Every structure is written in structure tokens, then in C-alpha cells.
Amino acid sequence: MKNNILLIASLILISFTACTSFQFTSLQSNLLNLDSNYFLYQDDTLEVKYSFAGRNCPLQLTIYNKSDDPIFINWEQSAVIINGQSLPINPLNSIMSSRSQTSTYAIGNHYESSSSISNGVIEHSDRSGFVPPNASITINSYNLSSGFINTTLADSTQKVYEESALRTVTKHFFTKENSPLKINCFLTYNNNTRTQKNYIKSEFWCASVYKTNYQSYNNRGDQYFVSRSSVAGDILSTAAIVGVAIVAVKADLEYDDECCHER
Template sequence: MPKSLPLAVIPFLFCVSCASTTYQYATITSPDMVKNDRREFVVENDSLRLTYNFSGKGGLIHISIQNKMGVPVYIDWQRSAIIANDKARPYAAQEMKVEGNFQSNTYNYRNIGQVQATAVLPQTIEFIPPRAVSNKSPMYYLSGFNSRIPDTAFHQLKYPVTDGVTVKVKKATFTETTSPFSFRSFITYMVGEPGTKPIALEHSFYISEIMNTGSGPVEMAVNKSNRGDQYYSIRY
């Protein structure tokens, strides 16, 4: 008959298991985009307002596109991509979830008397009506836990959370040239009709800070705010 573990040993084993879990918080910076009050990356021109949010586990790319004009905009997701490690991956190949009730692969292109003619768009082309917003999530996982950063790059500190509470972290900071991970996002769109000349928007990002700690997202108040420039990964 197998012997049971002493009751005093069980809490010890549980604590050892907890202590072996490391959470890594990666902060993203862009050299060509500004941040809003939620630390999301925002850029706009006369046609569009584009917002990137990377919050959550694993670095999902959440993209919000607002059509500012009085004519439709067509996003070509097959010719839009994320470029990381010199490899381009079209956004169209990733899972897409569109929020809102305005999505349609059919658009109206002319009236013939009382009959309205329509055309069907390819699945990789998204129609955004005038002054409407498209929210897509998830688009792509950035990267997992980065374990290749040398210990010498980190320094220990007490990181403030809320109400005078601090947690112990190991923190490393990077410039654009020393960053362990950088990537670019490329968005292609057409204005008015899907057959018009495509317009391309390209933006660069890189990891500027990494914090390793035993404190999970619930304890880290910075993550509770759902800040758009930070995501986390877990190593067990």
C-alpha cells in the first residue's frame, strides 16, 4: 500500500511549483507612432485612423481601423502583413474576428434604374463603410517567452504597482538596435472602389523593455490597465 506524504510536505511542494513559474512582461515601442492614454499605438491621415494594441498573453496584435471619409475603404489583408525576422506573413492567413455588424463581402457599385447592381469581394478584401470602424482580433502572436537574453542584461529592482505595493522583478532595457525582437506591420488599402490604386501604410515596432518576475497579471497592476504596449508570456 503506497504511503501518503506528510501534511507538512504538501504545502512545501506546492510553493516550489509556484516559485518555478516565471512571468515575462514585454514592452513595445514604435519610432514612428504616438500612444494614446491607453498606451495603444495610433496613426492617422486624411483617410484612416489606425490603432494597434498588443495587450494580453502572447502578444496578440489587435488592429482597429476607422474610415474617416464619406466613401468606402477596402482593406486588402492578403497584401497586408507582419514582417518579423525578415519573413513576411500575410494577415489574411491568420485567424480574423471582426467586431461590428457592418462587415460584408458585397458592395454596391452602381444603380441601374430601380435595380441596384452588386459585386462580391474576395474573402481577403474587407469593406469598411463610410465613417465606420473595423476591429480585428486576434491577428498574430508575436513571440513567446524570450530566454536568450543574458543574465548580465538584467538588474533587480522593486517595481511599484498600487497603493505603495511593490513586486520584485528583473528588468532589461533595449534600444531599437539592441532589441531582442523587432517587427514591421504593413497595411494595404483602397479608397472608393476596390479596383483603385492601393495605398500602403508601414510601421515599425521593437521590444524596448523586458521584466521577469514571479508575479502574475493579477498582481501586476500595470497589466490590469490593459495597456496596449505590453504583453506577457509564461515559463513553467
């Protein structure tokens, strides 16, 4: 009975670890990269943070309005461009938080006021693009990449110790010119009168790639990962699961047989 339990545990372990590969891609940009947590754009009005942390390169934007007037992100005239293909930035949900005291502002001929609550968070799915004065809104968009990067055209390759992988890996490096993945984010925003349009173009590209069978996750805003399992791994995983079921039934029958003899 004890041997059967050990065999079940071993088969379960095999089923979850067999032949799964993870590829980690690090991005570079024309923007500031602050401690690998996010890329930063800022001007006199806006501060925009870009993060791609997680599985399949999820795009997250945090837009902070530094001014004393409201602004409006024009989502219809904003886009994310992946290797030349333009896609809309479609905010699925957002989190709004404020850093300021109560303020009054004008929209056309109407005056409205906005007040903030310290550490207050509001979740909504508003596509208006409205960002209050001295407040921020976080947009979670869709995943930008789910496939493995082709490393055959890498500019250089070398073995390095990667802290996120906790081991030495073969790392493939790319330049901006030969990068197999290029991401451009194009944002359009208006001031409170909605008359003056402003444009922000931010560029990102694949700088390095490495593959490992060890999954680690460090929530770096300049890095994302994808995964895949081989056909052999799928077969082995299925066989392991079937084996678990067979061994479990066999163990159950043996247990019942032991009980019958005891009676």
C-alpha cells in the same frame, strides 16, 4: 483529519505556484502611444489602433474609416513582419461597429446604402476587408511571440519599481537598433473604386523586459507577457498533485475507520 486538510491545501498551493516565471515585454513604436492603451496611426482617411495586450503578444487592429466613402483593406497585400520573417495578417474574427447615420455611396455603377445602429456590434469572419463609411472594424490576429526575450545583449539594466508588477524588478532596456524583437505591420487599402492603393507601415520593437514570478495583468496595449515553468517546477508540481491524491486517500481511509469504530 484537520491536519490532513491543511496539508492538502498546502500541496495544492505549491502545485500552482512552483517555479513559474513570467516575462513582461514593453514595446515602442514610431506611432503615438496613447496612455499605454494602444498605438495610433491616422491620416485623412483612416485611424488604426494597434494593441499587443495579453499572453504571447496577440495582435489586435482596430481600423476606423473616417471618410464618407467605403474602403477595402487588401489582406492579400498586407503582412506582419517579425524579425524579417513575413507572415500574412489573417483575421480570424472581427467586430464591426458604426458611429454614423445612414449614408449612400457608390461601388462602380451601383449605389448602395449603409445604416448604423447605436452601440450595435456585428461579429463575423469576413476576409473582404470592407470597412463602411464612418465605421470601425476590429481584427484579432494571431500571437506573435511565445518565447522569452534574450536579455544578455541589453543596452542597459537597472532595478526599478514596476507598477504592473507591484514590486521592484530588474529591467533590461533595448534601443531600436539592438532590439531582439522587431515587428512591422504593413497594411494596404483601397478607396471605394478599388483603383488607388494606399500603404501604411508601422514599426514596433522591444524597448524593455523584466521577469517576475508574480503574474499581473493590466491590459496595456504596449505590453505583453509570456510564461514558462522550470523542469524542477514541473516535477514539484507533479509531486504535489500525487501527494494530494495520497493524502486524500489516506484521509478517506482514516475517516472510514473512524466511522467503523463509532458504529
